[in-house]
Amino acid sequence: MKTIGNYFFGLTRQHQFAPFFKFSCYSKFISLLPPRFKNAINYVTCKNDTLLIALSHPGFKIEIDNNRDLLKSLLKDISKYDSSCNFSNITHITTFISNFNASDLKSQKQEETIPHYDELSEGEFEIDEIDEDLKTIFEKIKQNIKCNKS
Incomplete structure (x- = not known):
C-alpha cells in the first residue's frame, strides 16, 4: 500500500x-x-x-x-x-x-469560531428546606445565573 x-x-x-x-x-x-x-x-x-x-x-x-x-x-x-x-x-x-x-499573515486576528450562548435560565427556582450548606450553594448558583443573564 x-x-x-x-x-x-x-x-x-x-x-x-x-x-x-x-x-x-x-x-x-x-x-x-x-x-x-x-x-x-x-x-x-x-x-x-x-x-x-x-x-x-x-x-x-x-x-x-x-x-x-x-x-x-x-x-x-x-x-x-x-x-x-x-x-x-x-x-x-x-x-x-x-x-x-x-509573520504578518499569521499575526492577523482570526475570527473566533467558538460559539457563545446566552444564559437561558432566569435563576428563579425554589429551594426546599435542606441542609444550610446546600442552601448557600444553591443561592450562589442563583446569583451566578442572574449575573450571567445581564
Whole structure:
C-alpha cells in the first residue's frame, strides 16, 4: 500500500507541480541555518543561477552577506545528503529586503469560531428546606445565573 509520501513524491515529479518540490528543498535549506538566520529570512527562491534570499529587516542583510560562505557550504551539503535537491547550478547568492512578511499573515486576528450562548435560565427556582450548606450553594448558583443573564 502506498503512503502519502509516495503520492506526494509522484506529484512533485510532474511538471505542473514542480514548484512544490522546489519549495521543499528551500525549506530544507532554511532548516539547516542557525536560528538567527531562520528568523531573518522571509522566503528563498532561485532565478537563473542566483539564489535570492528575501530578508525581513535591513540589519540582517549585512549579517547574511558576511556569512555567504556558510550559505554556500550548506547548499553543497544539501546536494550531498539529498540528491533530489540539487543546488549545484547556483553560482551567486543575492539578498534583498522584502516588504512581504509571512509573520504578518499569521499575526492577523482570526475570527473566533467558538460559539457563545446566552444564559437561558432566569435563576428563579425554589429551594426546599435542606441542609444550610446546600442552601448557600444553591443561592450562589442563583446569583451566578442572574449575573450571567445581564
